[in-house]
Each structure stands twice: as C-alpha cells, then as structure tokens.
Amino acid sequence: MMNSRSATLGILGGGQLGRMFTIAARTMGYDVVVLDPDPLAPARHFASHHICADYTDPQALQELSNTCVAITTEFENIPATVLQSLSDQCVVFPQSEPVFIVQNRAREKSFLQSNNFPTSPFVILEPDKDPTDALKKFTFPAIIKTVQFGYDGKGQVRVQSFEEAITELQTTFAHQTVVIETLLPLRLELSVILGRAHTGQINYWPIAENRHRNGILDMTIAPARISEELTERTIKIAGQIAEKLHYVGVLTVEFFVVGMNQLMVNEIAPRPPNSGHFTLTGCQTSQFEQQVRILCGLPLGPTELFQPTVMVNLMGDLWDKGVPPWEVILQVPAAKLHLYGKTTPRPGRKMGHFNISAPSTHEAITKAEQIRRQLGIES
Ligand code: ADP
Numbered sequence: 001m002m003n004s005r006s007a008t009l010g011i012l013g014g015g016q017l018g019r020m021f022t023i024a025a026r027t028m029g030y031d032v033v034v035l036d037p038d039p040l041a042p043a044r045h046f047a048s049h050h051i052c053a054d055y056t057d058p059q060a061l062q063e064l065s066n067t068c069v070a071i072t073t074e075f076e077n078i079p080a081t082v083l084q085s086l087s088d089q090c091v092v093f094p095q096s097e098p099v100f101i102v103q104n105r106a107r108e109k110s111f112l113q114s115n116n117f118p119t120s121p122f123v124i125l126e127p128d129k130d131p132t133d134a135l136k137k138f139t140f141p142a143i144i145k146t147v148q149f150g151y152d153g154k155g156q157v158r159v160q161s162f163e164e165a166i167t168e169l170q171t172t173f174a175h176q177t178v179v180i181e182t183l184l185p186l187r188l189e190l191s192v193i194l195g196r197a198h199t200g201q202i203n204y205w206p207i208a209e210n211r212h213r214n215g216i217l218d219m220t221i222a223p224a225r226i227s228e229e230l231t232e233r234t235i236k237i238a239g240q241i242a243e244k245l246h247y248v249g250v251l252t253v254e255f256f257v258v259g260m261n262q263l264m265v266n267e268i269a270p271r272p273p274n275s276g277h278f279t280l281t282g283c284q285t286s287q288f289e290q291q292v293r294i295l296c297g298l299p300l301g302p303t304e305l306f307q308p309t310v311m312v313n314l315m316g317d318l319w320d321k322g323v324p325p326w327e328v329i330l331q332v333p334a335a336k337l338h339l340y341g342k343t344t345p346r347p348g349r350k351m352g353h354f355n356i357s358a359p360s361t362h363e364a365i366t367k368a369e370q371i372r373r374q375l376g377i378e379s
C-alpha cells in the first residue's frame with residue numbers, strides 16, 4: 001500500500017458523494033481522476049481530471065487504471081465485473097464481491113437471511129414463476145421493490161392486498177425479479193456507518209437516526225436517541241455483516257426498529273451514505289476522509305462526535321421561488337451550509353444539506369427544525 005502523498009486516486013462516479021470524496025482526497029494531497037458520463041458531474045471542479053465516459057467504456061477504464069494507484073466508487077450500481085477487472089491492475093476498495101451482493105436486493109436479502117441476520121419478512125419473486133402460493137401465505141400491506149437501481153424510494157410500490165400485488169406484478173413489475181416485503185410499523189430508522197481497514201480494524205461512527213419524507217432522507221440525527229442495549233446490538237450486527245463480507249472501505253447498514261427494540265436490517269450500502277454527512281462537521285474524521293484513508297492503506301481516523309449534530313437535506317423543490325435565502329442558515333453560528341454545485345435544481349433532487357451542532361441532541365433538533373421552517377420546508 002502506498003503512503004506517499006503524490007499518488008493519484010480514482011473514483012467511479014462524480015455526483016455529490018464523489019465530489020466530497022474528491023475534496024477529502026485533494027485536501028490530503030492526492031490527485032483524483034473522476035470517471036462520470038455527465039459533463040456537469042458535481043465532482044468535476046475538484047477533480048485533477050474528469051474522464052467523461054460511460055462506466056463500462058473499456059478505453060476510459062484503461063485510462064483510469066493506467067493513471068491511478070487505487071480506485072473506489074461512489075455508488076453500488078457499477079457492474080461488479082468492472083471492479084473485478086480494475087482490481088487486476090490497481091487497488092480497488094470496496095472489492096467486487098461485496099458490491100456484487102449488495103447491489104442487488106434479492107442477493108442482499110438472501111445473504112442476510114442465510115447468515116441469520118434479522119430482516120423484515122420477505123419473498124423473492126422470479127418473473128417466470130407463479131407467485132400465487134408465495135403471496136397467499138404473505139402478510140399485507142406490503143412493499144414490492146425492484147432488485148436493482150432503486151434509490152430514494154424509487155422502484156417501490158406499496159400494495160394493500162394479494163389482488164393488488166398480483167396486478168402490480170403483471171404491470172409495473174412485469175418480467176422483473178422483485179422482492180416483496182411486509183410493510184412494518186417503523187418506530188425508528190437507524191444507520192450504522194463504519195470504516196473497515198484491510199487489517200480488519202473497524203471504526204464506527206455514532207449511530208444515526210434517519211427521518212424520511214416522500215421516501216427520501218430528510219433529516220439525520222446523531223447520535224440516535226436509543227438505549228445503550230439497542231446501540232450495542234445494532235453495532236454488533238453491522239460489524240458482523242462487514243466481517244462476513246470481508247469488506248474493506250466505508251460501509252453503511254440501515255436498520256428498522258419496530259416496537260421498543262426489535263431490530264431488522266433494511267439494506268446495506270458499500271459506500272458513505274447521505275445519512276453520514278453529519279460526520280463532515282460533527283466528527284473527528286469525516287466519512288470521506290475515512291474512505292481515502294482506507295483506500296490508501298493509512299491508519300483509520302478517530303470517529304468521535306464533537307457534539308450532537310443534525311443534518312437536513314436541501315432538495316431542488318426549495319428553488320421554486322429562486323435561490324433560497326441562505327442567510328437563514330448562515331446567521332446561525334453553529335449551522336454549516338454545504339451545496340453540491342449542481343446547476344439545475346429539480347424537485348426531489350439533492351442539491352445540498354446543512355448541519356447544525358449543539359450541546360444537546362434536543363437543542364440541535366429544535367434549531368434544525370426552526371431553520372427548516374424558515375426556509376419553508378414542509379414537515
Ligand atoms: P431505498 O433504496 O430507496 O433507500 P429502502 O428499502 O431503504 O429503499 O426503502 C426506502 C424507505 O421506505 C425506507 O427508508 C423506509 O422508510 C420505507 N420502507 C421500506 N421498506 C419498508 C418496510 N418493509 N416497512 C416499512 N417501511 C419501509
């Protein structure tokens with residue numbers, strides 16, 4: 001592993017996550033090559049070089065592996081074969097095997113089930129098999145989810161009954177493999193974000209509590225307001241998942257909490273998540289700095305939270321009357337605005353976020369909600 005600071009790192013994807021990775025890597029003295037087919041990729045301003053090509057373009061991948069000593073990805077939908085072939089020439093973290101598992105919801109659920117990790121009740125439905133028997137035994141209401149490329153609640157449909165499920169399977173999801181899950185009464189949603197080094201050492205950030213709006217993450221509260229006992233159990237499961245996957249990199253495990261303390265793993269992401277942006281200003285090491293450290297074989301950074309921190313997503317909807325009044329955020333001393341440099345705001349598009357820290361979690365939430373209201377974000 002290299003420890004010199006003149007090396008070039010590569011990242012597949014130049015969205016906001018790739019941009020934040022690039023900023024962290026450049027801050028630490030590395031050059032960064034970003035591969036992204038979008039000529040307006042948000043990471044381009046910070047990249048040493050932007051290869052504007054498809055993720056499977058052989059020439060682009062050749063150029064990337066020729067220039068970079070180590071390569072990572074900002075999202076899970078990179079074909080695992082691409083990561084595999086890059087790893088013949090460079091260090092690649094996360095490795096193709098865990099990405100292959102978690103990039104497909106059916107494989108991810110099967111992995112969880114076969115290793116006895118708790119999940120919501122689910123069945124995998126193959127397009128060429130009659131779903132009647134499986135669905136007759138199923139508990140409704142339920143959610144049908146596509147197995148690939150779903151995000152921010154996209155690729156999901158809620159169904160109230162057996163009949164409705166059959167209709168959806170024949171229309172929206174015709175000829176597709178899907179996962180159907182019982183709709184659970186969620187008390188809380190949590191994410192555990194961890195960094196696992198090639199040595200096997202794991203550093204965990206404090207557990208975050210997530211609130212969604214229209215299927216999209218709206219607010220993250222760190223630390224989560226849960227008991228010691230639940231914290232320990234959640235961390236333990238996330239660590240076991242990372243170990244079972246022989247994972248190296250930053251990993252996210254999303255959990256559902258039903259009732260007082262029933263835990264279920266919802267999904268796994270092989271990367272820093274949106275719900276980890278509180279670490280940018282709230283923690284000793286941000287999730288992107290940790291991604292750089294792990295990729296380069298450097299020591300893991302400490303993950304302590306300085307103060308309770310709340311993150312609020314800023315969606316394109318906010319721009320409906322022009323540029324939002326940022327002074328609402330900037331005049332609060334403990335609030336930090338972060339914009340992703342995207343040129344076109346669209347409803348549902350993640351344009352930025354703000355973080356706010358306070359001596360108590362309650363105070364951080366109260367201040368965040370006050371700013372949200374002043375910006376006109378609906379609850
Ligand atoms: P995505 O890839 O879009 O994040 P998720 O599976 O995490 O997909 O689902 C998005 C959100 O939908 C979850 O964060 C949760 O709020 C809700 N959701 C998903 N599955 C269930 C379920 N089985 N029961 C209740 N709510 C669910």
Ligand code: MG
Pocket residue numbers: 254267
């Ligand atoms: Mg999710």
